[in-house]
Amino acid sequence: MKTSFIMNASARYVLWACVLLSLFVLLRGHNEPGGGFIGGLIGALGFVFHALARGAGATRAVLRLQPLTWAGIGLLCGILAGLPAMLLFGEPFLTQQWLGTTPIGTTVLFDLGVYLVVLGFALAFVLPFMEA
Amino acid sequence: MATRADWLLALPLLLPLLACAATAALQSHRDLQRGITAITAVGLLLASAALVAEVISQGVIASQMGDWPAPFGITLVADLFAASMVAITALMYAATALYARGDADVLDNEALWHPLLAALALGVGGAFLAGDLFNLYVWFEVMLIASFGLIVLGGGREQLDGAVKYAMLNLLATTVFLISVGMMFGLTGTLNLADMARRIPEIENQGAVAAVAFLMLAAFGAKAAVFPLFFWLPASYHTAIAPVAAIFAALLTKVGVYALIRIVTLLLPEGHAWVAPLMWFLAAGTMVVGVLGAAAHWEIRRILSFHIISQIGYMIVGIAIATPLALAGAVLYMLHHIVVKANLFLVAGVIRRAGGTFSLATLGGLWRRDPWLGLLFAIPALSLAGIPPLSGFWAKLFVLKSGFDAGWYVLAGIALATGILTLYSMLKIWMEAFWKEVPEGTPELPPITGATRWLLLAPVAGLGLVTITIGLWTEPFAAFALAAGEQLASREAYITAVMGVIRP
Numbered sequence: 001m002k003t004s005f006i007m008n009a010s011a012r013y014v015l016w017a018c019v020l021l022s023l024f025v026l027l028r029g030h031n032e033p034g035g036g037f038i039g040g041l042i043g044a045l046g047f048v049f050h051a052l053a054r055g056a057g058a059t060r061a062v063l064r065l066q067p068l069t070w071a072g073i074g075l076l077c078g079i080l081a082g083l084p085a086m087l088l089f090g091e092p093f094l095t096q097q098w099l100g101t102t103p104i105g106t107t108v109l110f111d112l113g114v115y116l117v118v119l120g121f122a123l124a125f126v127l128p129f130m131e132a
Numbered sequence: 133m134a135t136r137a138d139w140l141l142a143l144p145l146l147l148p149l150l151a152c153a154a155t156a157a158l159q160s161h162r163d164l165q166r167g168i169t170a171i172t173a174v175g176l177l178l179a180s181a182a183l184v185a186e187v188i189s190q191g192v193i194a195s196q197m198g199d200w201p202a203p204f205g206i207t208l209v210a211d212l213f214a215a216s217m218v219a220i221t222a223l224m225y226a227a228t229a230l231y232a233r234g235d236a237d238v239l240d241n242e243a244l245w246h247p248l249l250a251a252l253a254l255g256v257g258g259a260f261l262a263g264d265l266f267n268l269y270v271w272f273e274v275m276l277i278a279s280f281g282l283i284v285l286g287g288g289r290e291q292l293d294g295a296v297k298y299a300m301l302n303l304l305a306t307t308v309f310l311i312s313v314g315m316m317f318g319l320t321g322t323l324n325l326a327d328m329a330r331r332i333p334e335i336e337n338q339g340a341v342a343a344v345a346f347l348m349l350a351a352f353g354a355k356a357a358v359f360p361l362f363f364w365l366p367a368s369y370h371t372a373i374a375p376v377a378a379i380f381a382a383l384l385t386k387v388g389v390y391a392l393i394r395i396v397t398l399l400l401p402e403g404h405a406w407v408a409p410l411m412w413f414l415a416a417g418t419m420v421v422g423v424l425g426a427a428a429h430w431e432i433r434r435i436l437s438f439h440i441i442s443q444i445g446y447m448i449v450g451i452a453i454a455t456p457l458a459l460a461g462a463v464l465y466m467l468h469h470i471v472v473k474a475n476l477f478l479v480a481g482v483i484r485r486a487g488g489t490f491s492l493a494t495l496g497g498l499w500r501r502d503p504w505l506g507l508l509f510a511i512p513a514l515s516l517a518g519i520p521p522l523s524g525f526w527a528k529l530f531v532l533k534s535g536f537d538a539g540w541y542v543l544a545g546i547a548l549a550t551g552i553l554t555l556y557s558m559l560k561i562w563m564e565a566f567w568k569e570v571p572e573g574t575p576e577l578p579p580i581t582g583a584t585r586w587l588l589l590a591p592v593a594g595l596g597l598v599t600i601t602i603g604l605w606t607e608p609f610a611a612f613a614l615a616a617g618e619q620l621a622s623r624e625a626y627i628t629a630v631m632g633v634i635r636p
Contacts, residue, residue: 072157072247079149085199086138093142095199 011053015062018046026115030103036111040118047119048126056130059123067123074116081110137193140186141208141261143179144218147172148225148254155246165246166233172250173226180219187215188612192619192629194263202630203324207263209630212616213463217260217390220470223598224382225253227591228375231478234587236485237373241285248285251278252379259387263630264324265313268391272309272355276302279384286373294371301354301364309351315344326630329398329623338404345400349392349410356388358448359417362441366425369440370433370490374481377433381440382474386466389447393462396451397620411452416546419445423553430492432480432565435557436473439516442550443469449531449547453538460617461530464609468515468523468602475512475595479505482588483565488577492564499566501579506566508589511596513562515603517555523602526610 022043029035051059063070084106085095098105151172155165187193187210197206210218229249232238238245255275262268279302283295317323319340320331335341354361365385369377400407422442426435443465450462480490486502487495499506515522528551535544570576580588602609619625 066159068159068247069157072153072155072159075149075153076157079146079153086142090135091199092138092195092197093146094197 007053011050015046015050018049019043022046022115026111027108029111030108036114037118039111040115041122043115043119044122044126047123051127051130056127059127063123067120067127069120071117071120071124074113074118074120077109077113077116079113081106081113135195136186137190138195140179140183141193141195141210144176144183144222144257145208145254145261147175147179148250148257152247152250152254155250159243159247162242165242169229169246169249173222173229176222176225176253177219180215180222183210184212184215184219187212188615192625194629202263203322203327206267207324207326207630208261209263209326209626210261211619211626211629212612213390213393213620214260216463216467216612216616217386218257220467221253221256221260221383223595224379224470224474225249227474227478227595228379231378231481231588231591232375234584235373235375235481237286238375244281245285248278248281249379252282252383254278256383256387260390263326265316265328266323268325269306269310269313272306272387275384275387276306279380282376283368283372283380285376290371291373294368297364298368305351305354305361308347308354312344312347312351315347319344324630325394325398326627329401329627330631332399342404342406345395345404348395352388352391352395353414354388355385356392356444356448357385357418357441358388358392358414358444359421359441362418362421362444365441366434366437369437370431374478374484378474378477378481381436381477382470385440385444386470389444389462389466392448393451393459393620396454397459398623398626401623408452408454411448412540412543415445415448415452416543417445418442418448419546419550423550423557426557427553427560430560430564432483432490432492432561433477435561436476436480439554439557440473442554443473443516445550446528446531446547449535449543452543453534453540454621455534455538456614456617456621457530457537458534458617459620460610460613461527461534463616463620464530464613465527467609467613468527468599471595471598471602472512472515472524475592475599476509476516478588478592478595479509479512482580482592483509485580485588486577487565488575492561494571494574495565496568496574497566497570504589506562508592508596509566510562512599513558515599517558518551519555521603523599523609525603526606530610530613 022039025034025042026036026039029039047059050062082094084097085091086093089097096105096107151168154168158164192209192211194207194209196202197208232245252275255271255278258271258274259268262271280295280299283298284291319335320328322328322331332341357365369380372380396407419442422438422445426438426442429435429438447462447465450458450465482505483498484490486505487498489495515524518524518528532544532547535547
């Protein structure tokens with residue numbers, strides 16, 4: 001597939017812009033519309049654009065790990081976010097814990113997990129199609 | 133510390149969830165994946181045994197995820213029925229995982245097999261423990277996604293053909309289910325099953341309740357492969373590789389039956405006179421169609437697939453009569469059937485390894501070549517047909533006794549006839565594959581030897597031992613099933629356990 005010079009040159013910047021935007025949306029989801037799911041989709045969009053411009057092989061190199069591995073790590077994050085409640089505080093699974101009165105808690109880890117699962121699964125579906 | 137109930141209800145889901153995540157993350161490390169699956173299998177067996185013990189001693193237990201009280205949060209709840217299903221799921225996970233270590237089809241696809249198997253166990257376990265309708269739907273989806281992945285393992289044209297039929301019809305059923313969940317929410321204003329059970333009698337328009345419940349029963353009926361919505365099952369199950377077919381045959385339709393029992397006992401206990409005749413019709417149709425379909429086929433996996441359907445009919449008999457004894461029969465039947473059916477599909481996989489094919493016409497002479505395999509086939513086959521002293525006899529006895537007690541003679545008669553025809557199908561496999569001489573022109577395959585033989589036959593023998601144990605040492609299992617049936621028929625304990633748990 002022949003890609004245009006402009007697309008090829010902009011791929012890297014679009015990728016990082018998308019990832020930054022997706023992280024912003026991920027953190028914004030803490031109190032306002034946004035969150036891990038939509039953030040993960042936006043991030044995946046950046047990687048798909050990168051793959052369109054430079055080929056799936058180059059995108060896999062940027063990702064370093066297999067997409068499904070990222071999804072697995074995300075799932076582990078989600079589980080980890082639910083465990084402190086049961087292990088330390090005697091509350092049911094997934095009861096979210098907060099650092100005192102600061103608005104940071106296990107929910108952030110949980111949302112990050114959702115982000116990685118969505119990103120990983122989306123890319124695990126899309127990249128093989130581009131290689132075929 | 134978190135209460136014991138919180139732990140016991142979370143662990144059967146946490147363990148496969150962790151296994152799924154870890155084996156997906158470590159997909160290029162085969163040995164680590166195998167180790168994780170082995171540890172998970174042992175852990176899941178122990179955790180589910182502890183759950184069963186807790187439910188026996190404490191009655192129905194519930195846990196509110198994230199500490200959001202019912203009916204707003206996600207509730208996990210286990211009564212005797214659900215706990216026993218979780219335990220048998222753990223057993224299936226362990227048996228198929230062990231068998232898969234010796235199965236060549238799985239060894240080619242191991243990177244995906246481990247996370248998908250864990251995800252399937254997660255979805256099935258979640259469906260059994262879910263305390264609200266929407267989460268039941270979500271767990272059905274988890275199960276469905278995992279099963280799509282599993283059914284195409286092996287990757288041939290045949291698998292893809294089966295997978296497309298399986299996916300389309302199951303997606304349709306799930307969509308109908310989701311629509312009915314939305315409508316039920318509109319009627320009752322809640323998704324929590326226990327809360328719904330309290331509110332339904334207060335609804336003025338019982339006709340609307342009946343319509344939505346009917347829709348729901350249709351969706352679960354399709355999942356359970358009940359007549360006349362069974363056609364997806366024989367169109368797809370025979371294409372899956374042996375351990376996948378075994379765990380599908382054992383668990384997937386049974387989750388549909390589980391949901392049917394839950395809905396009928398919890399949401400439609402009285403005042404809906406249409407349920408019993410409908411179930412009568414479904415049970416009779418399912419038994420007859422399944423057993424006749426099996427009699428007409430000459431391919432082992434197709435015969436076994438049709439027998440799943442006919443056996444589902446027996447469980448529906450239990451739902452139709454709905455006395456505590458009949459429900460106990462349905463529970464015992466499900467436990468027996470899960471073990472025996474998985475066992476038969478695993479044996480079929482070994483037969484194919486030993487004889488090179490699933491087709492009865494070209495098989496033969498296996499008894500002379502491998503009498504152990506013949507014995508290991510005979511145990512679940514006779515149990516399926518209901519020959520004493522195996523587990524199938526007691527399960528059938530419970531169902532038939534409740535049928536005669538309730539005066540449903542015709543249905544009980546159909547069930548008896550189905551049992552005889554089941555025996556015919558099993559004898560057919562026996563005569564053709566094991567007893568007759570090797571047909572002309574069938575190439576002689578080398579016997580299965582060494583570690584592979586042990587890996588393939590150990591789970592088969594283990595499951596055979598379970599059906600013998602239930603058959604010979606029936607007392608505790610029968611008592612358990614009767615207690616589970618009482619619990620299902622009374623439903624008070626379930627509602628108090630879910631709605632009563634409010635933390636200080």
